[in-house]
Structures are given as structure tokens and as C-alpha cells.
Amino acid sequence: MTLLAENLTQSRGSRLLFEHVSFSIKPGETMLLTGPNGSGKTTLLRTLAGYMHPISGTVGLGGGGAAGSALVEKCHFVGHLNALKPQFTVQENLSFWVQFFGPTAYAGRVVTALNRLNLVDIADIPAGYLSAGQKRRLGLARLLLAPRPIWLLDEPTAALDASSAAAIETLISEHTDGGGLAVVATHLPLNIPRLRELRLGLPEMG
Structure with missing residues (x-):
């Protein structure tokens, strides 16, 4: 299954963010999105996730996939x-x-997610009491709860120390090694x- 973007153009309000962006990402690959703040x-x-409609262009799947809700x-x-419920404990989230x-x-x-993201010792603590790094690890832990071939991650290592960032890199590598793809x-x-x-x-523009 290949993620396909063709001639995507998108804006925020009246400001054009990017235009005519095209790419394909195959299973096993990771695409790194870089650029200054506000670049889109x-x-x-x-x-790509289907939460916004482009001004023009299309997003879809190659290799037997479909667009729209099937892509989501x-x-x-x-x-x-991190999309956490602060009153819920780590495990309840x-x-x-x-x-x-x-x-x-x-x-x-x-249980697997708690162990892989080093959350076992704080499993019974409400999410609202966690540090920024702990919240980030909890937010990313949901990647392990249901197998989905496409991971779309926004600043996944933000607020993480070196060991936690390395753990996330390992998760992404394992995902792509298993035939998934990622956009980060x-x-x-x-x-x-x-x-x-x-x-x-x-x-x-000058």
C-alpha cells in the first residue's frame, strides 16, 4: 500500500502555505517533513489524514487502497x-x-504499550499530573493499540529526553520494517x- 499525494495546494486563511506538492511513500519508508514554523x-x-480538504490536489492509496474514509x-x-483526558489515569487513557x-x-x-513507552510505573496517575515528556509518551502509546499501516506524526520527539526519543525512533523503525510507512x-x-x-x-516574495 502506497500513500499518494498529487499536486496538493493548501492555505491557512488567506495565506498560501504550499502548492503543487506531490509525492509517493511506499511501505517501509519514512518521509521527514521539514521547514520553518508556519510552513505548513x-x-x-x-x-493526509483526511481532517482537512486541500484547495486542490488529491490524497489516496495505491496498491488496492482507497481514498476518503477508508484512508482515515x-x-x-x-x-x-496529545489528545489525553486529564482526569483519566494513564491506563484509563x-x-x-x-x-x-x-x-x-x-x-x-x-500492557505492551505501557511497557514499550516506559509508562508502567505511572499507570495509575491521572494524565493531568504528568510531565510534558510523560504526556508525549502516553500520546504516542496509542500507536501500539491498533495496527494501522500509515503513521502521521507531528513532532513525535518533542519534550522527550534522549532515551525516550530513541525509543520512539525504534518504534517507527519497527513499524516500517514490518511493512508500514510513516510521515513525520x-x-x-x-x-x-x-x-x-x-x-x-x-x-x-521580494
């Missing part, structure tokens, strides 16, 4: 906000996501194999 990295991720169901989108993802997820993966917006370097880069940012 988050907007492009949200467009094949994506994990983790934005720069993960259990909520299991219910949200439905039949493709199961409760047994909660970041201003930080990532140590991930088969990494491609797409730099956004329209030239300034």
Missing part, C-alpha cells in the same frame, strides 16, 4: 497535542483509545533507516 507541516499531515481508517495521526479504535484493537495491547513532521534529527525528506516553505 502540520497542515500537510492533517490533509488506515492512518494513525498523532498531533503535537489507553483503555479509552482501545474502545475508540474498535475491533482492530484489544485490551491486551495496553519535525525540526529535530531522527535516526531512522530509509528516511526521505520533503522541505516545505514557499520562497519569500
Whole structure:
């Protein structure tokens, strides 16, 4: 399954962010989105996830996939906000996501996620009391609750220390090694194999 973007143009209000952006990402690949703040990295991720409609252009799947709602169901989108319920404990947040993802997820993966993201010792603490790095790890833990081939990640290593960032790099590498693909917006370097880069940012008009 290949993620295809063709001639995407997108704006924020009256300001053009990017235009005529085209690419394809194959299973096993990671695309790194880079560019200055305000260049449209988050907007492009949200467009790929189906949360925003482009001004022009299309997003779809090659190799037997489909666009629209079918594409949304094949994506994990983790934005720069962690989408946590602050009154729920760490484990309750993960259990909520299991219910949200439905039949493709199961409760047994909660234990795996707690262990892989080093959350076991804080599993009973409400999310509202966590540090920024702990919240980020919890937000990313839902990637492990339901298998989806496309990961769309916005600044996944923000607020993480070196060891936690390395753990996220390992998760992404394992995902692509298993035939998944990833699009990652970041201003930080990532140590991930088969990494491609797409730099956004329209030239300034003089």
C-alpha cells in the first residue's frame, strides 16, 4: 500500500502555505517533513489524514487502497497535542483509545504499550499530573493499540529526553520494517533507516 499525494495546494486563511506538492511513500519508508514554523507541516499531515480538504490536489492509496474514509481508517495521526483526558489515569487513557479504535484493537495491547513507552510505573496517575515528556509518551502509546499501516506524526520527539526519543525512533523503525510507512513532521534529527525528506516553505516574495 502506497500513500499518494498529487499536486496538493493548501492555505491557512488567506495565506498560501504550499502548492503543487506531490509525492509517493511506499511501505517501509519514512518521509521527514521539514521547514520553518508556519510552513505548513502540520497542515500537510492533517490533509493526509483526511481532517482537512486541500484547495486542490488529491490524497489516496495505491496498491488496492482507497481514498476518503477508508484512508482515515488506515492512518494513525498523532498531533503535537496529545489528545489525553486529564482526569483519566494513564491506563484509563489507553483503555479509552482501545474502545475508540474498535475491533482492530484489544485490551491486551495496553500492557505492551505501557511497557514499550516506559509508562508502567505511572499507570495509575491521572494524565493531568504528568510531565510534558510523560504526556508525549502516553500520546504516542496509542500507536501500539491498533495496527494501522500509515503513521502521521507531528513532532513525535518533542519534550522527550534522549532515551525516550530513541525509543520512539525504534518504534517507527519497527513499524516500517514490518511493512508500514510513516510521515513525520519535525525540526529535530531522527535516526531512522530509509528516511526521505520533503522541505516545505514557499520562497519569500521580494
